[in-house]
Amino acid sequence: MSQVTLYHWEPNANSGKPMLALAEKGVAFNSHYIDMLQFDQHKPEYLAVNPQGTIPAMTHGDRVLTESTAIMEYVDNAFDGPELMPADPRDRWRIRWWMKFMDQWLAPSFSMIGWSMFVGPSVRQRDPAELEAAIERIPLPERRVAWRKAIHGSFSAEEMAESQRRVGIGIGMLEEELAKRAWLASDQYSLADVNGFNLAYAIPLSQPELSNDEKTPHLLEWLRKIYERPATRQTWAMGRTDMVKRVAILEREPA
Amino acid sequence: MAEMTLYHGEPNGPSLTVLAALAETGLDAELVAIDLAAGERHSGSVPHGVATEMSVEGEGPVLAVGGEAMADSVFLAQYLDERAGARLQPTDAHARWEMEMWCRQTIERVAPAAAFLGNRAHTTPRLAAMPDAEFDTILDSIASEDLRKRWTDTRAGNFPDAQEADSRSKIVQGVERIETRLGDGRDWLMGDFSIADLESFAWLAGMEDIVPEAFEGKARAAAWIERMRARPSVAQALNQATSDDPRQSWAPGPEINRWG
Numbered sequence: 001m002s003q004v005t006l007y008h009w010e011p012n013a014n015s016g017k018p019m020l021a022l023a024e025k026g027v028a029f030n031s032h033y034i035d036m037l038q039f040d041q042h043k044p045e046y047l048a049v050n051p052q053g054t055i056p057a058m059t060h061g062d063r064v065l066t067e068s069t070a071i072m073e074y075v076d077n078a079f080d081g082p083e084l085m086p087a088d089p090r091d092r093w094r095i096r097w098w099m100k101f102m103d104q105w106l107a108p109s110f111s112m113i114g115w116s117m118f119v120g121p122s123v124r125q126r127d128p129a130e131l132e133a134a135i136e137r138i139p140l141p142e143r144r145v146a147w148r149k150a151i152h153g154s155f156s157a158e159e160m161a162e163s164q165r166r167v168g169i170g171i172g173m174l175e176e177e178l179a180k181r182a183w184l185a186s187d188q189y190s191l192a193d194v195n196g197f198n199l200a201y202a203i204p205l206s207q208p209e210l211s212n213d214e215k216t217p218h219l220l221e222w223l224r225k226i227y228e229r230p231a232t233r234q235t236w237a238m239g240r241t242d243m244v245k246r247v248a249i250l251e252r253e254p255a
Numbered sequence: 256m257a258e259m260t261l262y263h264g265e266p267n268g269p270s271l272t273v274l275a276a277l278a279e280t281g282l283d284a285e286l287v288a289i290d291l292a293a294g295e296r297h298s299g300s301v302p303h304g305v306a307t308e309m310s311v312e313g314e315g316p317v318l319a320v321g322g323e324a325m326a327d328s329v330f331l332a333q334y335l336d337e338r339a340g341a342r343l344q345p346t347d348a349h350a351r352w353e354m355e356m357w358c359r360q361t362i363e364r365v366a367p368a369a370a371f372l373g374n375r376a377h378t379t380p381r382l383a384a385m386p387d388a389e390f391d392t393i394l395d396s397i398a399s400e401d402l403r404k405r406w407t408d409t410r411a412g413n414f415p416d417a418q419e420a421d422s423r424s425k426i427v428q429g430v431e432r433i434e435t436r437l438g439d440g441r442d443w444l445m446g447d448f449s450i451a452d453l454e455s456f457a458w459l460a461g462m463e464d465i466v467p468e469a470f471e472g473k474a475r476a477a478a479w480i481e482r483m484r485a486r487p488s489v490a491q492a493l494n495q496a497t498s499d500d501p502r503q504s505w506a507p508g509p510e511i512n513r514w515g
Contacts, residue, residue: 063349070355078348089337090320096330097306104311104363108513146514159513165400173305 004029008056009036010244011235014068015056016198021072023231025081042137053139072191084191091186098185098192106170109163115150171210178218197226202246224250259284262301262317264291265504266492269315269328271457274492276332280339291506294393308398314506329358332450343450357451365429368422369458370508372465375414377503382410405507426462427469437475456483461502
């Protein structure tokens with residue numbers, strides 16, 4: 001039995017970050033699937049692990065760790081296996097800069113679009129009273145606001161337009177940055193790539209006008225290169241929803 | 256080792272973090288004072304690049320190393336620390352995670368709230384008094400559209416009441432968190448002095464006048480603030496001030512979380 005247990009949803013966005021980091025490090029873990037669409041993350045069994053009700057969370061022995069990017073850094077520091085942060089301090093700075101930019105500026109825009117297209121419609125048809133009760137169980141007020149908006153489809157036109165604007169800018173920035181070095185923020189495969197893949201793997205499908213082989217060749221090559229890695233294959237094979245199966249678009253030779 | 260130049264604002268907020276971190280490491284860097292609230296970070300005289308233009312932090316210091324313009328105070332402090340040989344961050348993986356979580360909470364919750372309140376109190380009058388043409392020149396030099404909007408909102412005094420109330424409560428929570436953390440009698444937030452102390456102090460120091468209720472009855476936090484001010488690196492950073500009270504120096508900072 002592994003000392004590590006990961007509570008995660010799909011290999012996608014925040015849940016996928018520690019899943020892929022653990023796989024890259026070769027750390028075996030007990031996988032505890034939290035079905036976000038069934039609000040598992042707000043049920044008492046999970047709140048006993050992480051009272052904030054956010055996913056993912058990881059236990060290592062008697063330690064409980066939360067926040068996906070911080071968990072990844074912990075995984076890299078705590079376990080043997082390939083280093084996912086280079087030694088050079090300036091590379092490390094650049095990796096952290098990109099992870100924060102993605103976590104706080106770009107990913108919320110992607111997820112606003114993703115929630116309104118996928119998460120909201122997936123749960124919306126359920127009994128309204130049941131949904132409201134589920135929302136009331138959410139510990140963090142800002143997550144309650146986000147779920148209400150997703151469920152009722154009430155992101156404003158301005159909010160959606162701003163998210164789409166940021167997605168467009170972000171795709172351009174990634175393309176430009178990936179033209180500079182072998183990987184996203186350094187010449188070594190790092191946490192920035194793990195983070196970025198979770199954010200961007202479906203871009204060619206979800207934003208075909210902005211991201212394709214003509215407009216963003218470096219971005220596409222980067223995604224395909226990461227998808228070729230055994231750890232990525234292994235991680236995405238754990239996905240259950242059609243949403244994450246979209247990763248198949250990154251196959252170089254269509255099956 | 257590459258030579259470094261630090262372009263910094265008054266020692267408050269992110270500039271305070273990086274100035275003090277630099278002093279902690281003893282590394283040598285040329286210091287260039289700039290007026291962040293006059294948009295000087297975007298003027299041609301300060302190196303820029305994607306990391307400065309799109310920094311989530313907004314108007315913070317810029318560290319130029321080897322032709323690269325670097326930004327974001329916590330990561331600059333980590334860079335300086337790692338370059339000098341790791342004294343400002345725990346080495347144990349779990350303690351390190353705690354410090355990173357602490358800094359992230361500060362960046363995401365305290366910093367946007369402090370920037371909102373600090374700019375509302377101190378930057379709005381200054382920008383409002385600025386001639387339109389001068390302000391437009393600043394706007395034209397800012398690459399990021401959302402940062403530009405924070406500048407126009409600041410000048411127009413566009414600070415919604417709900418966000419003000421929320422920001423005040425985030426400052427109250429931020430100080431409470433420090434008070435609780437110091438409950439076991441420790442001197443510093445992570446046990447040993449760390450970047451978490453610097454970043455927390457840098458954003459909260461200017462809040463004592465604006466949200467005094469946050470500090471009322473918080474004896475441990477008050478003693479920690481005194482220890483911070485007495486620390487040589489912080490004192491050295493505060494000595495860089497060119498204004499009477501650097502705690503009144505703000506410039507458009509990180510945005511309030513778009514999800515609410």
